[in-house]
Amino acid sequence: xxxxxxxxxxxxxxxxxxxxxxxxxxxxxxxxxxxxxxxxxxxxxxxxxxxxxxxxxxxxxxxxxxxxxxxxxxxxxxxxxxxxxxxxxxxxxxxxxxxxxxxxxxxxxxxxxxxxxxxxxxxxxxxxxxxxxxxxxxxxxxxxxxxxxxxxxxxxxxxxxxxxxxxxxxxxxxxxxxxxxxxxxxxxxxxxxxxxxxxxxxxxxxxxxxxxxxxxxxxxxxxxxxxxxxxxxxxxxxxxxxxxxxxxxxxxxxxxx
Numbered sequence: 001x002x003x004x005x006x007x008x009x010x011x012x013x014x015x016x017x018x019x020x021x022x023x024x025x026x027x028x029x030x031x032x033x034x035x036x037x038x039x040x041x042x043x044x045x046x047x048x049x050x051x052x053x054x055x056x057x058x059x060x061x062x063x064x065x066x067x068x069x070x071x072x073x074x075x076x077x078x079x080x081x082x083x084x085x086x087x088x089x090x091x092x093x094x095x096x097x098x099x100x101x102x103x104x105x106x107x108x109x110x111x112x113x114x115x116x117x118x119x120x121x122x123x124x125x126x127x128x129x130x131x132x133x134x135x136x137x138x139x140x141x142x143x144x145x146x147x148x149x150x151x152x153x154x155x156x157x158x159x160x161x162x163x164x165x166x167x168x169x170x171x172x173x174x175x176x177x178x179x180x181x182x183x184x185x186x187x188x189x190x191x192x193x194x195x196x197x198x199x200x201x202x203x204x205x206x207x208x209x210x211x212x213x214x215x216x217x218x219x220x221x222x223x224x225x226x227x228x229x230x231x232x233x234x235x236x237x238x239x240x241x242x243x244x245x246x247x248x249x250x251x252x253x254x255x256x257x
Contacts (some may be wrong), residue, residue, distance in 0.1 A: 010230065022238035023245060025256075027053060027190065028076050030241075031063055031114070032255050034194040035074030036248040037241075041198050042120050044071055049118035049182075052102045053190050057113065060084040062102065066093035075255045104163030105170065105186055112174075112186040114193035119182035122204035126177065133177050133203055136210065136218045140203035141227035142196065144219075148173045153180035175200055189234070191241035198244075 025033065031053050043049060049071065052064040065071075066080045080092035084103040088094060102115045126133065132149035135141055150169040154162045166184065170176045175185045175196050183200050187193030210216050219227075230236065248255060 014233070014235075017235050017239070020235070020239060021242075022235070023242045025245070027055075028063065028079055029256050030190040030245075031079060032074045032076045033245045033248055034114075034116070034190050034241075035065065035071040036252070036255050037194055037244040038116065038118060038197060039071035039074075040244075040248065042201060043116075043118040043197060045119045045124075046070070047096060048098075049116075050096045050099045050102065051114070051116050051193075052099050053114040053193075054106060054112075055081070058110070060103075060106065061089065062095075062099065062106070064095050064099050064102075067096045075257050077257055100160065101163035101166050104160070104167040105184075108167045109170075109172075109186060111188055114187045114190040115184065116187075116193045116197040117182065117184045118197060118201075120197075120201040120204075122208055123177065123183040123201050124181070125208060126204045127179050127181055127183075130179070131207075131211075133175075133200065134207050134216050134218055135203070135224050136216045137203065137206050138219075138227055139199065140206065141219065141224045142199050142231045143175055143203060144221070144224035144228040146173050146175060146228070147200070148176040150176060150178045150181075153178070177204075189237065191234075191237045192232070194244075195237055195240055 035051055050064060052062040055061045055063060061081055061083050063079050063081055065074055066078055069078045080095055081089045082095045083089060086095055086100055105115060106112060133143060133147050135144045148170050154165045174187060177183060183197060185193045185196035187196060
C-alpha cells in the first residue's frame with residue numbers, strides 16, 4: 001500500500017466533507033441548542049453560567065437567556081434581547097446580570113460572535129489549584145495556545161471592573177480559565193463557543209485525573225497546532241455541533257419553539 005503524505009490526505013478530506021449536512025438551524029435555534037448541549041455535558045450549576053450571541057457581526061445587542069431560566073429549560077422563546085448595558089429590548093425579560101462582562105469582551109473583540117461562561121465541575125476544581133489548562137491529550141488540542149489564565153478572582157462578575165479585568169486577561173485568545181471561578185469561551189460562531197466549552201471541561205477532567213497519578217507530559221507544540229487547526233475548521237465544528245444537537249432534539253424537540 002502506497003503511503004500518502006498527511007497534507008494530501010487532509011486536503012482530500014477538506015474537499016469531501018464540504019458536501020456533508022450540518023443542519024439548517026437559525027442563530028436563535030443554535031443558541032437554544034447550545035444551552036441544552038452544555039447542560040447535557042455537565043455545565044449546569046443553577047444560574048451560575050450564561051451564554052450570549054451577537055445579533056449580527058457588528059451588533060452591540062446580545063441574545064441570551066432570561067434571568068432565572070436554566071440551560072435545561074432553554075428554548076427559542078426563552079431567549080431575550082438586550083443592549084450592551086443589559087437593558088431589555090422589545091418585550092424581552094431581564095437577563096442574567098452576569099452577562100455584563102460579556103459586553104466588555106464583545107466591545108474589545110470584533111471577531112467574537114458568541115460567549116459561554118460556566119462553572120462545570122472539573123474546570124471549577126482546576127481553577128482552585130493555581131494551574132492553567134494543560135494540552136496533554138488530543139482531545140485538548142483545540143485549546144492549544146488559545147486558552148488564557150486569570151490567576152486571581154476579581155469577585156462577583158456583575159460589575160464593569162470585572163468585565164475589564166476578564167477581557168484584558170483574555171487578550172486575543174478564545175478561552176480562559178478563571179481562578180476560583182470557572183471557564184469562559186469566546187467563539188467566532190455559536191458552534192465554536194459551545195464546543196470549546198465542552199472540550200475545555202473534558203480537558204480539565206483528564207488533567208485532574210492524570211495529575212493524581214503523576215506529572216503531566218504535554219503534547220509537542222507542532223503536533224498540537226496541527227490537531228487544533230483541523231478540529232477548529234468551521235465545517236468540523238459544524239459537524240460536531242450537529243451531532244450534539246441531534247441528540248438534544250431526540251430528547252426534546254420543544255427546544256426549537
